[in-house]
Amino acid sequence: GAKDVAFPRLNSIGFWIQPLGFILVAKIAFLRPQFWxxxxxxxxxxxxxxxxxxxxxxxxxxxxxxxxxxxxxxxxxxxxxxxxxxxxxxxxxxxxxxxxxxxxxxxxxxxxxxxxxxxxxxxxxxxxxxxxxxxxKCSNRTATTAGWTFITPLSSNTKFTGYGAQDVLLVAVVLAGISSTISFTNLLITRRTLISPGLRNRRNLLPFITIATLLTFRMLAIVTPILGGAVIMSLLDRHWQTAFFDFAYGGDPILFQHLFWFFGHPEV
Known part of the structure; x- marks a missing residue:
């Protein structure tokens, strides 16, 4: 029925989170020249x-x-x-x-x-x-000195990367993961609910680009939450005194690299 269709609706969080995220970035980065x-x-x-x-x-x-x-x-x-x-x-x-x-x-x-x-x-x-x-204004004029791979314990300890830009980057990765998760979930559900009868029993074949896209979405569904969890663990280490990646308190700094590249290699 119509209620099974995965189109964006006004009462859907997926309809709002991407436009609002874009507006937030545009307001901070492009429309405020005093921050340049x-x-x-x-x-x-x-x-x-x-x-x-x-x-x-x-x-x-x-x-x-x-x-x-x-x-x-x-x-x-x-x-x-x-x-x-x-x-x-x-x-x-x-x-x-x-x-x-x-x-x-x-x-x-x-x-x-x-x-x-x-x-x-x-x-x-x-x-x-x-x-x-x-x-x-959120970056506090600090640099993301942990690199794009979020090397721990640099990214998970405020002694090495100060308050500000590193925190903004970690939160941005979480929000980007949520946004992409909602997007590929919407498309996967659309493919499942709106598929034609000939495609359902393989009498007609999808184009290769469509098949590749759907396989990519399924892969992202597996690896994206792993990155989000790792980044949240890093934020907890920075501000809530956990020790997931702090070797001095029993953590494992290499664990973050395993989690990051579990996402990074398939995603690339």
Whole structure:
């Protein structure tokens, strides 16, 4: 009957959780420009090298080295390590400085500027020379330093990854798992309830892409809750004093890797 159909309805959580999740992300990430912080790509690491060169602690390592000679000969003339804004490409004659460097890699100054060529070329298209790094108010300006595989005990202990971004990432994985679970459950039930009689007894065959999609959904139904459980265990370790992955209290840090890759390998 009609009540067996797995179409989205207004009283279905699956109808609301995905649009509301999108609106939440859009409201935080895209519609609040006061949460955007802009940094120039070269100002990340080059001033750090400049400070390292001038540091008395490490100055002994830069005596009579290629790095020292490079900074003496090039830094004062070309401002590679002391960053300043560089003029945009306006004339065709200047393009040879950026497009034909592979033929001139024997020259030290060209060698150091070559990795930046893509960004100067992209500048002609994007009209923007700044890399955007996004911090939301929830991230507390901390980094997700545990990596995309959530290495434990780094991701499960607030001593290694501070409050903020790591917690947001763990919660986001749980919400993404709930959303995808509702989605593939909806499609699997639709396939089960709306299948035609000829397909039910295999007199007609489904297209291979449909079969592959349905097999993928069944696989996700097995592995997605495992990842969600592992991430929730990590959150419990962080905030509710459990010790699933803390070796000092009888936990097993490798257990999280087994749980994560039980999801990760089939999903990839």
């Amino acid at each position: 912080h802009y940094y120039d790509k070269t100002s990340f690491f080059l001033p750090l090298l400049d400070k390292l060169k001038n540091s008395s602690t490490y100055s002994q390592f830069f005596e009579n080295t290629l790095f020292n000679k490079f900074t003496k000969n090039v830094d004062s003339n070309f401002f590679y390590l002391s960053w300043r804004a560089r003029k945009k490409i306006k004339t065709y004659n200047n393009n040879e400085n950026f497009f034909f460097n592979p033929a001139k890699l024997g020259l030290l100054d060209n060698l150091f500027i070559y990795p930046e060529n893509f960004w100067f070329l992209a500048d002609k298209v994007s009209k923007s020379r700044r890399r955007k790094i996004f911090f939301s």
